[in-house]
Each structure stands twice: as C-alpha cells, then as structure tokens.
Amino acid sequence: MSYISNTDADRAEMLKTIGVDGIEDLLAPLPDEVRLKRPLEVPDALDECSLIRHLQELAARNADLEANLCFLGAGCYDHFRPTVVGMLASRGEFATSYTPYQPELSQGMLQAIYEYQTLICALTGMDLSNASMYDAASGIAEAALMALGLTERNEVVVSRALHPHYRQTLRTYLTATGHRLVEAPLSGVVTDVEAMKAAIGPDTACVIVQQPNFLGSLEDVDAVARAAERAGALSVVGVDPIALGLLKPPGELGVDVVVGEGQSLGNPMGFGGPLLGFFACKSKFARSFPGRIVGATTDGLGRRGYVMTLRTREQDIRRERATSNICTNETLLALAATIYLCEMGSAGLRQVSDLCLQKAHYAASELNRVAGLKVRNGSTPFFKEFVVEADIPWEGINEKLLERRIVGGLPLRTSYRELGESCLLCVTEKRTKADVDSLVASIAELVR
Amino acid sequence: MSEKTIFQLSRKGRRAASLPACDVPYTPPSALLGEANLRSRLPLPELAELDVVRHFTRLSHRNYCIDTGFYPLGSCTMKYNPKVNERTAGLPGFASLHPLQPDKTIPGALALVYELQALLSEICGMRAATLQPAAGAHGELLAMMMVKAYHADRGDSGRTTVVIPDSAHGTNPASAARCGFSVRPIPSNSRGCTDLDALSRALDGSVAALMLTNPNTVGLFESDIVEICRRAHEAGGLVYCDGANMNALLGLARPGDMGFDVMHCNLHKTFSTPHGGGGPGCGAVCVMDKLEPYLPVPVVTKTGEGPSATYRLDSDRPSSIGRIHTFYGAFLIAVRAYTYIRSLGPDGLRAVAENAVLNANYIRSRLAECYDVACGNQLCMHEVVLSANRQKQAGGIRALDISKRLMDYGFHPPTNYFPLIVPEALMIEPTETESKETLDGFIDAMIRIAGEAETEPELVKSAPHDTVVGRLDETAAVKRLDTRWEPLFGPDTDS
Numbered sequence: 001m002s003y004i005s006n007t008d009a010d011r012a013e014m015l016k017t018i019g020v021d022g023i024e025d026l027l028a029p030l031p032d033e034v035r036l037k038r039p040l041e042v043p044d045a046l047d048e049c050s051l052i053r054h055l056q057e058l059a060a061r062n063a064d065l066e067a068n069l070c071f072l073g074a075g076c077y078d079h080f081r082p083t084v085v086g087m088l089a090s091r092g093e094f095a096t097s098y099t100p101y102q103p104e105l106s107q108g109m110l111q112a113i114y115e116y117q118t119l120i121c122a123l124t125g126m127d128l129s130n131a132s133m134y135d136a137a138s139g140i141a142e143a144a145l146m147a148l149g150l151t152e153r154n155e156v157v158v159s160r161a162l163h164p165h166y167r168q169t170l171r172t173y174l175t176a177t178g179h180r181l182v183e184a185p186l187s188g189v190v191t192d193v194e195a196m197k198a199a200i201g202p203d204t205a206c207v208i209v210q211q212p213n214f215l216g217s218l219e220d221v222d223a224v225a226r227a228a229e230r231a232g233a234l235s236v237v238g239v240d241p242i243a244l245g246l247l248k249p250p251g252e253l254g255v256d257v258v259v260g261e262g263q264s265l266g267n268p269m270g271f272g273g274p275l276l277g278f279f280a281c282k283s284k285f286a287r288s289f290p291g292r293i294v295g296a297t298t299d300g301l302g303r304r305g306y307v308m309t310l311r312t313r314e315q316d317i318r319r320e321r322a323t324s325n326i327c328t329n330e331t332l333l334a335l336a337a338t339i340y341l342c343e344m345g346s347a348g349l350r351q352v353s354d355l356c357l358q359k360a361h362y363a364a365s366e367l368n369r370v371a372g373l374k375v376r377n378g379s380t381p382f383f384k385e386f387v388v389e390a391d392i393p394w395e396g397i398n399e400k401l402l403e404r405r406i407v408g409g410l411p412l413r414t415s416y417r418e419l420g421e422s423c424l425l426c427v428t429e430k431r432t433k434a435d436v437d438s439l440v441a442s443i444a445e446l447v448r
Numbered sequence: 449m450s451e452k453t454i455f456q457l458s459r460k461g462r463r464a465a466s467l468p469a470c471d472v473p474y475t476p477p478s479a480l481l482g483e484a485n486l487r488s489r490l491p492l493p494e495l496a497e498l499d500v501v502r503h504f505t506r507l508s509h510r511n512y513c514i515d516t517g518f519y520p521l522g523s524c525t526m527k528y529n530p531k532v533n534e535r536t537a538g539l540p541g542f543a544s545l546h547p548l549q550p551d552k553t554i555p556g557a558l559a560l561v562y563e564l565q566a567l568l569s570e571i572c573g574m575r576a577a578t579l580q581p582a583a584g585a586h587g588e589l590l591a592m593m594m595v596k597a598y599h600a601d602r603g604d605s606g607r608t609t610v611v612i613p614d615s616a617h618g619t620n621p622a623s624a625a626r627c628g629f630s631v632r633p634i635p636s637n638s639r640g641c642t643d644l645d646a647l648s649r650a651l652d653g654s655v656a657a658l659m660l661t662n663p664n665t666v667g668l669f670e671s672d673i674v675e676i677c678r679r680a681h682e683a684g685g686l687v688y689c690d691g692a693n694m695n696a697l698l699g700l701a702r703p704g705d706m707g708f709d710v711m712h713c714n715l716h717k718t719f720s721t722p723h724g725g726g727g728p729g730c731g732a733v734c735v736m737d738k739l740e741p742y743l744p745v746p747v748v749t750k751t752g753e754g755p756s757a758t759y760r761l762d763s764d765r766p767s768s769i770g771r772i773h774t775f776y777g778a779f780l781i782a783v784r785a786y787t788y789i790r791s792l793g794p795d796g797l798r799a800v801a802e803n804a805v806l807n808a809n810y811i812r813s814r815l816a817e818c819y820d821v822a823c824g825n826q827l828c829m830h831e832v833v834l835s836a837n838r839q840k841q842a843g844g845i846r847a848l849d850i851s852k853r854l855m856d857y858g859f860h861p862p863t864n865y866f867p868l869i870v871p872e873a874l875m876i877e878p879t880e881t882e883s884k885e886t887l888d889g890f891i892d893a894m895i896r897i898a899g900e901a902e903t904e905p906e907l908v909k910s911a912p913h914d915t916v917v918g919r920l921d922e923t924a925a926v927k928r929l930d931t932r933w934e935p936l937f938g939p940d941t942d943s
Contacts, residue, residue, distance in 0.1 A: 001530075001532075001791040001792065001796070002792070002796055002799065003527070003528050003530060003720075003880075003881045004799060004800070004803050004880050004881060005881060005882060005883035005884075005886075006803060006806075006807075006883055006884055010883065010884040011803075011806060013884065014806055014807075014810040014884060015806070017810060017813055017814060018806075018809050018810060018813040019813070023802045023805070023806055026805050026806060026809050026827055027700060027802075027805065028827060029668065029669040029671055029826075029827050029829065030669055030671075030700060030701050031671050031673075031674070033674060034673065034674065034701045034702075034705055034706045035700065035701055036573075036699065036700060036701055036702055036705065039699070039794040039795070039798070040570060040571060040698075040699050040794040040797055040798070041570050041794070042567055042570060042571070042789060042793060042794045042797065043790060043793060044793040044794070045790075045791060045792055045793030045795065045796050046790050046791060046793075048532055048791070051532060051536075051787060051790055051791050052532065052535065052536065054790065055536040055539065055783070055786075055787060056536075056539060056541075057556075058541070058556040058557075058559060058560055059536075059539040059540070059541025059542050059556055060541055060556065061541070061555045061556030061559070062541040062542070062545055062553065062554050062555070062556040062557050063549065063553035063554070064540040064541045064542075064543075064544040064545060065544045065545065065546060065549075066540045066544045067540070068553075070546055072546045072548050072549065074548055075774055075775075076546055076547050076548070076774075076775065078546065080467070082464075082465055082466075084464075084497060084500055084501055088500075088501065088504040088505065088508075089504075090534065091504075091505070091508045092513055092514075092515030092516075093508035093509065093511045093513045093515065093516065094508055094511060094513070094724070094725055095513075095529070095534075095722040095724055095725075096513040096514040096515045096529050096722045096723070097511050097512060097513040097514070097519075097723065097724075097725045098519065098521055098524050098526060098723045098725070098726070099723070099725065099726035100725065100726065101521075101863075101864075102512075102851070102855070102860065102861055103917070103920050104852070104855055104912050104915040104916070104917055104918070104919070104920070105511070105512035105855055105860055105915065106511055106512065106725070107451075107507075107510040107511065107916050107917060108506075108507035108508050108509065108510035108511030109507075109511050109725040109726075111451060111453070111507055111510070112504070112507055114453070114931070114932070114933070115453060115454050115455070115933070117931050117932050118453075118455065118932040118933045118936060119492065121932045121937070122490070122491045122492060122936060122937070123490075123492075127932075128931055128932075129931070129932070131726070132727070134582035134583065134586060134773065135582065135773060135774045136774060137771070137772075137773060137774040138582070138586070138772070138773070145626070163774070165771055165774050165775070166774065168770055168771040169770070169771045169772060169773065169774070171770055172593065172744070172769055172770035172771055172772055173626075175593075175769070175770065176589075176592070176593045176596055176626070176627040176628060176769075177626070177627065177628045178628055218481065218482075218485055244487070244490075245490065246477050246481065246486055246487065247481070247485055247486065247487060248484075248485055248486060248487045249487055252487075261774070268543040268544065268780070269543070269544060269545060269546050269547070270537075270542065270543050270545070270778075270779050270780040271542065271545040271546070271547050271554070271557050271775070271776070271779040271780070272546075272547025272548075272774065272775025272776055272779060273547075273582070273728075273773065273774075273775055273776060273777050273778040273779045273780065273781070274582065274727075274728030274730075274778035274779075274780060274781060275582075275773075275774055275775070275778075286929065292726070293931050294931065295925040295926070295929055295930050295931045296925070296930040296931075297920050297921045297922065297924050297925035297928075297930070298920065298921055298924065299917045299918035299919060299920050299921070300910075300918050300919060300921075301918060303450060303917050303918070304450055304917075305450075305916075305917035305920045306920075307920050307922050307925050309922065309925040309926055309929070309931070310926060310929070311922075314618075315585070315618040315619050315621075315622035316617075316618035316619075316866070317618065318618075318622075319618045319621040319622060319631075320621035320622060320624065320625040320630075320631040321625070322618070322622040322625075324622070324626070325585045325588065325589055325619050325622035325623040325625075325626045326583070326585055326586075327583060327584065327585045327618075327619050328582075328583035328584060328585065328714075328716065328723075328726060328727045328728075328729040328731075329583070329726055329727045330582075330724075330727045330728050331724050331725040331726035331727045331728075332722075332724030332725055332726075332727065332728060333724075333727075333728060335724075335725065338454075339500060339504055341492055342454050342464075342492075342493055342495055342500050342503075343464045343465050343495075343497065343500050344464070344465045344492065345458075345462070345463060345464060345465065345492050345493060345494045345495060346490045346491070346492040346494060347463060347494070348463065348464065348465035348467065349490065349492060350490060351465075351467050352465075352467060354470070354477060355467065355468065355470060357477055357480055357481070358470050358472050358473075358474055358475065359470075359472055361472075361475065361480055362472035362473060381480060381481045381482055381485060383481070398550065399550075402550070402553065407546065407549055407550075407553070410548050429467065429468060430468075432468070432471055433471040433472050436472070
C-alpha cells in the first residue's frame with residue numbers, strides 16, 4: 001500500500017523546480033557514513049485485503065471479552081459503551097486534528113475540552129480540571145510532584161490500598177527525583193488510618209488514598225484529608241468516576257487534588273491503553289497544576305470562544321521550569337468521556353453506578369455462601385469490586401473458569417501477601433444475574 | 449453562529465442512555481454504602497440522544513483536521529491517518545481485551561507488541577524498544593530515568609547535568625528537569641546546527657546526557673552527528689535522540705548507526721496514528737544494549753520461533769527503572785502503527801522519507817523568493833523553517849498574522865515562533881502524503897499573503913476573517929479565568 005499522492009510526473013516537475021536531478025541530490029546533507037546501505041529488514045508491504053486478514057488472525061488468537069465473561073477490574077473496566085460515544089468521538093474532524101494551538105480552527109475540540117473540564121468538576125466537586133493526563137498512574141505521580149514542589153518537602157505518604165501499579169509508577173517517578181515514599185499498611189481491606197496518621201510528618205508533602213480503594217472498599221477520606229491538612233500536606237485522592245455516580249465527591253471533603261482513571265467513561269479496555277487520566281484540583285493551584293487547560297474568552301466582535309490558557313506553566317514556554325513536561329495528552333479519550341457523561345446524564349450515571357453496586361453485592365453474597373470461600377470486604381462498605389479468599393490457589397480456579405469462557409478475578413497473592421489466597425473480582429452493570437450465577441456455580445464446583 | 453454549551457441544551461427529565469434493569473435483589477445504596485458516603489447532587493446535563501449527536505456533530509464542524517485539509521504544522525508530522533488502522537484497532541480481539549488477562553489468553557496481543565518493538569528497533573537501528581510511554585514527552589522522561597539509573601549503577605554519581613541545544617523542543621529541558629537534572633543549554637551555530645566548540649565547552653564530567661533532535665528543529669540534518677556523539681561519549685555522557693523528526697529518516701539512516709544510545713519515536717507522528725486533537729499518542733523508546741536492562745516493566749519476552757513461539761509479560765527485571773504506565777502503554781495505538789508499517793514494507797517506508805524531503809524542499813524552493821529561509825537557503829530535510837522577518841521589518845506583519853491569514857485561504861497554519869532561535873519562525877512540514885496541487889495551493893496562498901503584507905497590511909493584521917471566531921483575547925482568558933460552565937454549579941440546577 002502507499003499513501004503517497006504524487007506521481008512520477010509530479011516528482012519530476014518538483015525536482016525540476018528545485019533545480020536538482022533526483023531525490024538522491026536532496027539527501028546530500030546525510031553523510032555517507034550514516035546512510036543505511038541496505039533495505040530495512042521489515043516484512044514486505046501487504047495489500048489492504050491481506051493486511052486486514054493478517055491483523056484479524058492476530059486478533060483471533062486472543063480471548064476477547066465480547067466472547068468471554070469478564071470479572072476482571074483492577075483499574076481497567078468492562079463498562080457499557082453507548083453506541084453514540086464511539087461514533088461521535090471517532091469522527092475525522094476530531095480524531096485527525098492536532099493539539100488546538102490555533103484556536104480559530106479548533107473551536108470544536110476546545111469547546112469539548114471545556115465541557116469535559118466542567119463535567120470532571122461536577123463529578124469530583126473540584127474547582128479546576130485539566131484537559132487530561134496519560135492515565136491515573138501518571139496523574140497520581142504528577143500530583144505528588146506538584147505537592148513536593150509546592151511544599152518544598154521531601155516525602156509522600158501513600159496508602160497500601162492504592163492500586164499497586166499506581167504505587168509502582170509513583171515509586172519510579174520519585175526514584176528519579178530522589179524523594180521518599182512511605183507506605184501506610186492495610187487494616188483488613190482498607191487503609192490503617194491510624195498508622196497513616198502516624199506516618200504523616202513535617203516532611204510530608206502529600207497523602208494519597210484511593211476511593212473506593214484497590215480492594216473495592218470505601219476509605220475514610222474525610223479523616224485522611226483532615227490529617228493531611230493539619231500537617232500542612234496536600235491530600236490526593238484517586239477515584240473511580242463510575243462510583244462518583246453515587247459517592248460523595250471528594251471536593252466536599254476538602255480534598256486538594258482528585259485524580260482518576262477515565263477509561264470507564266466510554267473508552268474501550270484496549271488491553272490497557274490508551275487510558276485517560278483526569279486531574280482536578282482546588283483553584284488555589286491554578287498556577288502550579290500540570291497539563292493543559294482550556295478557558296473561555298471572546299474575540300474582537302464579542303463572540304464567545306475558547307483557548308488554551310494559563311499557558312505560562314507549560315513546557316513549550318517555561319521549558320525546564322515548567323510545572324510538568326506533559327505535552328500530548330489523551331484529548332480524544334477525554335472527548336469520549338464527555339460524550340459518555342452527556343449521554344448518561346445525572347440519572348443515567350447514577351443508574352450505572354447503582355447497577356454495579358447491586359450486582360457486585362449480589363455476587364459477593366452468593367460467593368460468600370459457597371463453602372471454602374470468604375468475602376473479605378464484609379465489614380466495610382464496598383462498591384463494584386471485592387476480595388474473595390479461597391483455600392486453594394486462584395490461578396487454578398481461573399484456569400478452569402477459562403474453559404467455561406469466564407475470565408475470573410485477579411489473584412492477589414503477589415501484590416498483597418497479607419490477604420492470603422485471595423482474588424479481586426469486579427462486577428459491572430454489563431453482567432447479568434445469569435452471568436453471576438454461572439460464575440458462582442462454576443467456582444463452587446471447583447472449590448468443592 | 450456559535451454553538452451553545454451542552455449544559456445550556458439540558459432540559460430536566462430528558463434521558464438518552466438505555467441501561468439494563470436491575471435483575472438482582474435490590475438494596476438501597478444508603479444501606480450498602482452508608483448515607484454519609486452518598487452524594488446529594490450530581491449536576492450532569494439531561495439530554496435526549498439526538499441533542500448529544502447534534503451537539504458533538506456541530507462541534508466537529510468547527511474543527512479543522514487532516515481529513516478536510518492541509519495541516520503543515522512543523523514538528524507534528526500531520527500526515528494522512530489511514531482508515532484501515534482504525535478498522536484493525538477496533539477488532540474485538542484487540543479492543544476488548546483486559547490488560548490483566550492470563551498470558552495464554554492474549555498471545556496475539558503480546559506477539560503484536562513484541563513484533564512492533566522489533567520493527568521499531570530495526571527502523572531506528574537500536575537493540576530493543578518499549579511501547580509503554582504514552583507520548584513523546586513521556587518517552588523523554590523514561591529515557592532520562594534510564595540514563596540516571598545507568599550512571600548510578602556504575603557508581604558515577606556526579607552526573608547531574610543534561611546538555612540541550614537552544615533549538616530543542618521545550619519538552620526536552622522539561623523532561624530532564626523532571627528527573628532532577630539541571631539543564632545546560634548550548635547555542636546553535638549560524639547554520640542552525642550544533643556548534644561543536646560550544647558543545648565541547650559544555651561537555652564536562654557532570655554531564656549525564658546530551659539530548660539532540662535529528663534532523664533538528666530547523667529541519668536540517670546534523671551532519672556532524674557522528675562527531676557530536678563521539679565527543680559526548682568521550683565525556684562519559686549518553687546521547688538521546690528526540691525522534692520527533694524520524695519521518696525524514698525512514699529507511700535512509702538510523703539514529704543507532706549515528707551513535708545515539710536511546711531515542712523516542714512518536715507513533716502518532718511518524719507511524720500515522722491520529723493525533724486525536726492532542727492525544728492519545730505513543731512515544732515508543734528504543735535503546736542500545738547498555739540501556740536495555742533498564743527498560744520499564746513488564747517486558748514482553750518470546751520463547752521459541754514460528755507458530756510454536758510463546759510470549760509472556762516479564763516483570764522480573766532487577767535493573768529495570770520500574771513501571772511508568774498503569775499497564776503497557778497505548779496498545780491500540782500500537783495496533784495502528786503496526787498496521788501502518790506492515791502496509792508499507794521496506795520500500796514504502798523509504799518512500800515516505802524521500803517524498804517528505806521532496807515536498808519540503810519544493811515548498812522551500814518556491815517560497816524562498818518571498819520569505820527568508822531560516823539559517824540560509826540550504827537543503828532541508830522533511831520540514832522547512834521560514835522567517836517572517838522581512839515582512840515584519842517592512843510593514844510590521846508578524847508570523848502570527850501570516851498564519852491567521854492562511855486560515856482565510858483554507859489552510860491550517862505552520863507552527864509559529866518555534867524553534868526559538870529563528871525570529872518570526874514559520875515552521876512548515878508538508879509530509880509525504882500531500883500532492884503537488886495541494887502544495888501549490890498553499891504556496892500560492894503564502895505568496896499572495898506576502899503581497900498583501902505590502903499592499904493591504906491591515907487585511908493581514910486583522911485576519912482571520914473567514915473563521916467561526918476571530919482572534920481571541922488570550923489575556924482576558926487568563927485574567928478572568930473561566931475553565932468550567934459556572935451556572936451548572938449554581939443552586940438552581942440541582943438534580
């Protein structure tokens with residue numbers, strides 16, 4: 001295949017205009033010693049028909065979750081995506097545009113981002129939302145770096161109930177900057193808040209928890225936010241936007257920064273990427289938060305329009321003194337999230353949230369009745385995920401479930417040794433009672 | 449006519465989404481979660497599905513894109529984004545996969561990641577690659593983390609500086625600073641390239657790395673590149689290539705052969721995946737042997753060959769800098785880039801670079817009469833940087849004015865005011881996919897604007913005249929910060 005428009009005749013005319021004999025003459029600036037003197041060792045070109053077939057064959061080797069029942073969550077979720085979301089977000093006018101550096105030609109995307117920012121503020125209860133980050137993991141890391149910069153302190157206190165991958169990513173970022181990471185332990189399946197309070201000290205820049213936490217249960221965000229504030233540290237909360245259909249927004253609890261994973265809002269799981277990090281904060285951080293933001297203004301005729309604003313924080317202007325190095329973000333996924341939230345509306349999002357809650361509780365109570373299984377979240381409120389402990393390894397159970405076209409939960413033995421032979425299961429609104437019953441019956445057979 | 453915000457279209461009681469009924473025993477959320485944990489209001493708009501469709505379709509009409517026109521934004525490689533890429537990325541066997549499924553259920557996905565990494569390593573002349581960085585700047589950051597770990601492992605603790613030319617993208621110094629490095633800028637020479645003497649003066653024992661873009665941001669190939677890398681290595685530093693301009697080199701030359709140790713390439717530029725209005729992207733990073741142990745986890749490994757080959761995700765990498773993404777980066781972007789590379793093959797990739805260079809030189813050649821070409825009118829690679837200096841001196845017409853006037857002629861403007869070393873810069877990257885007629889249309893518009901700058905300067909200064917809004921007051925946007933639709937948060941919109 002070729003996507004080159006020019007013909008040999010076009011090329012000949014162009015070379016003549018330039019005043020050279022051939023394309024090789026144009027490559028004179030490349031020193032001979034760096035020229036590649038052989039063809040690239042890349043497979044030969046495929047025509048479109050063969051290309052599609054090749055990709056279909058690769059795709060067919062995977063057990064996709066349209067043909068298999070998914071009970072995996074842990075940061076990437078199988079929520080329903082209304083048809084309009086993909087249809088509208090994939091329009092070429094949005095998908096094949098660049099970062100809106102020229103506002104007069106980019107009003108569509110700029111307005112959509114403004115609406116996205118508004119919706120994220122509405123969900124989280126915060127004043128300011130940026131235009132997106134890579135994912136929740138990098139969003140958490142950026143929040144920590146912002147707090148370290150603002151407070152001029154050297155330590156971050158994080159709950160062990162924060163997604164292990166977010167903690168690992170945070171550790172990577174903080175290793176590079178030379179800051180300390182202190183982990184507050186679990187008490188059951190939630191953060192040991194007393195231990196966390198004890199870990200917060202005069203050198204603590206921020207305190208990070210997740211709501212609901214990685215293990216599905218609700219944290220005492222209020223107590224954590226107050227403890228952070230007393231110590232002069234920032235509070236950072238990672239959230240599930242679907243849960244915010246029901247849960248109190250962190251903004252009402254005085255939280256400083258809210259970060260979350262927006263993949264759930266109308267974006268495909270896509271083997272974990274691209275993802276959508278959202279980042280919202282109090283207005284007092286308007287000069288120090290990372291990432292782009294869009295603002296409304298007017299043109300010379302008084303017409304309303306949108307521009308990227310607070311630009312002097314950004315890398316292309318501030319260079320090494322920028323508040324972050326981020327440039328390309330996840331705009332198209334933010335657009336999909338915007339369309340999703342508009343399609344859902346208040347009632348729809350509440351309903352999705354409530355369906356997850358109901359179905360997860362049904363699944364948990366049914367599993368808890370199976371001899372040899374124990375749901376660990378029992379004493380704390382939980383949302384759509386929960387931890388189930390078994391007497392035998394979950395890897396073996398999951399292996400057998402696969403034969404029945406069920407993708408089971410995430411074994412926790414390596415990431416949470418203290419939880420024993422446990423597994424994290426997720427039930428979204430897409431699972432029916434029959435799906436759950438089939439999971440429960442299958443597991444019951446296997447653990448018997 | 450302006451488009452109302454979606455919030456203004458909301459009417460109480462309207463519904464769009466259709467969701468399944470609750471088919472399990474129902475318990476009120478207050479009983480399950482506790483009343484204190486519940487929110488009282490959720491101020492989202494209430495709309496019919498037709499409202500949603502019309503609003504976002506109308507917004508799309510207010511957005512310029514490659515699918516509708518020429519987008520010569522320098523450094524951004526706005527080439528045609530093949531539609532077949534969208535089709536393959538949408539296959540359920542890719543789009544409907546969970547990242548934590550057991551390895552044995554995802555051999556096709558792991559094979560694609562593995563093979564794309566191998567293709568990129570070959571194209572860039574490097575040892576290994578990772579697809580985990582979500583964007584170019586993320587790739588730069590990862591590279592600087594690996595550089596840091598490399599020196600630390602060798603006990604070389606005094607290397608705290610990164611040398612960066614003054615022509616570099618802003619992300620370079622910002623990424624280095626994000627890793628705790630101090631940045632030492634070096635000036636470019638009059639030819640727009642690295643000044644070897646200035647480089648040598650900057651290279652002392654504190655240097656961890658040199659970050660270089662090649663071809664550089666003036667669109668010129670750093671012809672001293674081998675010597676530049678040699679000097680940096682001699683000083684004990686590593687050399688990083690910002691691969692934003694890799695489109696100029698496909699099949700012609702490879703950064704690994706030039707002496708670079710590590711680089712990123714943008715799948716959303718060189719390898720044709722759409723920019724999505726600012727993302728998602730993928731800033732794949734390629735490394736030479738010495739940095740391979742530091743690649744982020746997990747790494748996809750392959751055992752065996754042919755149909756019996758097995759792939760798995762390996763997190764047991766003791767020297768790895770760790771994890772940088774929640775999962776494995778932008779997989780669906782990787783599917784698109786893989787599709788693209790397989791559609792072109794070795795000859796097609798080389799033709800991309802050759803035609804990109806031809807198109808840029810054609811523009812340079814035809815516009816050199818009306819505009820100053822930055823750093824002398826020399827052969828450029830895939831992009832050409834003009835300066836509106838002549839127009840500014842003559843009649844006060846700036847690069848910004850010319851850019852805005854281009855909109856009236858139906859073109860997206862070039863990148864303005866970058867690189868910083870060129871006054872009144874207009875950085876034009878046509879890419880290989882544009883035809884001669886399109887380039888001629890653009891060139892003719894540029895020539896007419898140069899004429900208007902002399903005869904009707906006010907027309908140019910007040911442009912654009914034919915867009916949905918005119919020039920917007922960016923100062924007011926900062927002073928009266930309005931980044932969300934405030935009426936939504938008022939007491940009257942409770943829902």
